Amino acid sequence: MPFLDWVNKNKAQQAAREVPYHLLKQEAVYGDAAENLLIQGDNLLALKALIPFYAGRVKCIFIDPPYNTQSAFSHYDDKLEHSQWLSMMYPRLVLMRDLLTEDGSIWVTIDDNEAHYLKALMDEVFGRKNFVSTVIWQKKHTRANDARWLSDNHDFVLCAAKNKSIWKRNLLSREGISDSGYSNPDNDPRGIWASGPCHAKTPNQKDIYEITTPAGRRIMPPPGTSWRFSERRFEELITDNRIYFGTKGTNVPRYKRFRTEVQDGLVPTTLWLRDDVGDNQEAKAEVKAFNSEEVFSTPKPERMMRQIIEIASNPNDFVLDSFLGSASSIAVAHKMNRRYIGIEMGDHAVTHCIPRLQKVIAGEQGGISAAVNWQGGGGFRFCTLGEAAFDEHGRINAAVKFATLAAFVWHFETGIPSLQLSPQPSPASGRGRSVVEGEGSNNTPLLGIHNGTAYYLLYNGILGDRKPSSGNVLTHAVLQAINDIFPHAGHKIIYGETTRLGAARLAAENITFKQIPYDVKMRG
Ligand SMILES: C[S@@+](CC[C@H](N)C(=O)[O-])C[C@H]1O[C@@H](n2cnc3c(N)ncnc32)[C@H](O)[C@@H]1O
Incomplete structure (x- = not known):
């Protein structure tokens, strides 16, 4: 497999192994002394500190790293030289892979600045065969008329499994998702339905036959296709009123799929529209609700976090976010009864993450709260990074208990x-x-x-x-x-x-x- 190369890649490859083990120092406990952790510190050190305790135990990792947009945001810098960005990401991805359960997955938001390099990096760390999908997220709907080239309206979410052959995605609950696409033009007592074509793209010779519509029109399957059903099955479906020929009975036949018969959940798609998962604007409004003085500039919407956590984990599983920002991901994980670990090096770990989680514990009703019937409760521990566990000669630090x-x-x-x-x-x-x-x-x-x-x-x-x-x-x-x-x-x-x-x-x-x-x- 061809690999991406860059200046000092060899150092980046050694970094995960060479970075020292640090101790975690508990600073405070909020709510019940739960297993949930909020850690303030550089995530390279923090991830390494977690390894002896959590290797192979985290079901879902979501990260929203700096995109390397060459901007300076109010809470963090996003201006690394391209090779430095790759060197920053590589060892962190290695440690995150080691933290994942065998059936776990990682989800990374990113944009055009680094997305395609990140894909190559993830292929190298997780294995090309374990790459799952690139999701397109509609982050804004308005056209930037001042854009010099194209108006940038989406981000990517790259998903890789630790081992795709055993990773299973959960279906998305239908609640909150509109039934647009379903209707009941023939007043079928079985309720609303959506229709699909009756022909199969891969033709089956024995299923090429003529159908006569209720209004007497004779129809063959489109050229190069056959019907999806045998002639006998077609007749049964017509008798059961599962084939629709339009109000006048002249249309090409369509197969009716009743809403009540559709599986309990929806298979996630790779296109996430703002109507379904929120956008940048919605995310900013959510963070303003708990810190309106110092608004965090690049949050992700709670509905999108919910979508990822729902697809990739179950209650009580561990969710990890090591580029925490304003804590959107773990606030949502908390409301969805997951255990979690969030890591953020900036001061906003204190000014944004702690207050946000405290509000969640108190039963805050923003974001996804109503949708998941959030009533409050739970807790988390706030930690900082302590001393290195060993000195450069391998001697054990006296602080190690x-x-x-x-x-x-x-x-x-x-x-x-x-x-x-x-x-x-x-x-x-x-x-x-x-x-x-x-x-x-x-x-x-x-x-x-x-x-x-x-x-x-x-x-x-x-x-x-x-x-x-x-x-x-x-x-x-x-x-x-x-x-x-x-x-x-x-x-x-x-x-x-x-x-x-x-x-x-x-x-x-x-x-x-x-x-x-x-x-x-x-x-x-
Ligand atoms: C794009 S923001 C994440 C926003 C977050 N998803 C939210 O919804 O608020 C990236 C965050 O990663 C943090 N960060 C960058 N490098 C880091 C590092 N080495 N260790 C820990 N946090 C880091 C930045 O301080 C910033 O808060």
Whole structure:
């Protein structure tokens, strides 16, 4: 497959692997201490910080990155050199791919400035075979008569699946979608209907026959086609009043599809008109409702966010937006009972995102609220980026608590995000490890058992002995305690600062000892 190349592409390719792991610092909790996260900080660092906890767990990613329009908006700059823009996007897309579930998808809004380069970039990161569609979104309806070339009335939404062969799109609910196209000109008691052609584009020789309309007109299928139905089936359909020949009975036959018989939802199309999903103007009015003094200049409408979240996720799934802006996406995810993670580096994380989400929790009635019967409730945690977890020599930052190092070790060894530890360490506390540094967690040295191997971590004096000389050391007494409290007959991998057990004893106990910090590695 041919690849796009640009200056410093090699650095961009390494960036996702090389960017350090940072800790997340919880600043405040709004509403119920839910799993929802709002993170203020550069999304490259924030996405990386999420990896040990959320890799493979996010069902739907929506991003609306700066389009590289060479403008300076009031809340952020959109002026990167073309190669820099590609280098900015590449590692972020790689991390986002790693966060997606196997049946997850990513949706990216963009315009002509970078859309076609972004498509090539997404093909490289997600695989060309996983590209789903380019949607056209009608962002405005008025013609710009002052446009030097063409009036720019649409954006693109590029969609790729992590694995298209298993990704399934949901149907769109019909509620709020007009029944235009349906009518009942013959007063059929079965209600309104729409009609489709009776001929098939791929002809079937046996279905080429003459039809006589009720008014006596004789009709053959159009040249190069055949009827869609056998002669016998056609007669049955006519008897059932499912074929329409026009009010005078002379028209080419049309097949009637009753509204009541159409599947519960609509297959999404690749053309999203403002009547159905809103436009720029509608989105601006929505953000003005919660911050009229400092209007965010490039928001997306809630109805469009709803459309994406509806197609690509189900209640309780994780939705992620790492170019959050005014938080349209996660405000909608909140109202649609999804869990979410939003990342924004600008001050508007505080001036726009927090107030917007607070209003949503209080039951705000703008945007899609009425359509989804939003009544309020829920909550989110507001975090900032903390210190790097390791220094440049690989030494562990003293701020790293047991739960975080446990998450890193578990994810490195098993590839499984630590919030999904399975089975839960025994004695089970029922609490998962928290992405937020210093949060309560099931602090036991047994991290979990995976493929027959049990993983243990001796750190921060986890067994109660906080003396550096002994608390993190695998001694005979510590091994005895581990075997008593967390017995495991099979292979054990134990991380600690050092071990007092000799090679023979380790082998006899089926233990592989790994040394902190040197053996604590992160997945690339
Ligand atoms: C086009 S706006 C998103 C608008 C959003 N969809 C809405 O409805 O309000 C892009 C946002 O990405 C943010 N951003 C740009 N680079 C970022 C980065 N490296 N990390 C985090 N946020 C970033 C900008 O501050 C800006 O708010």
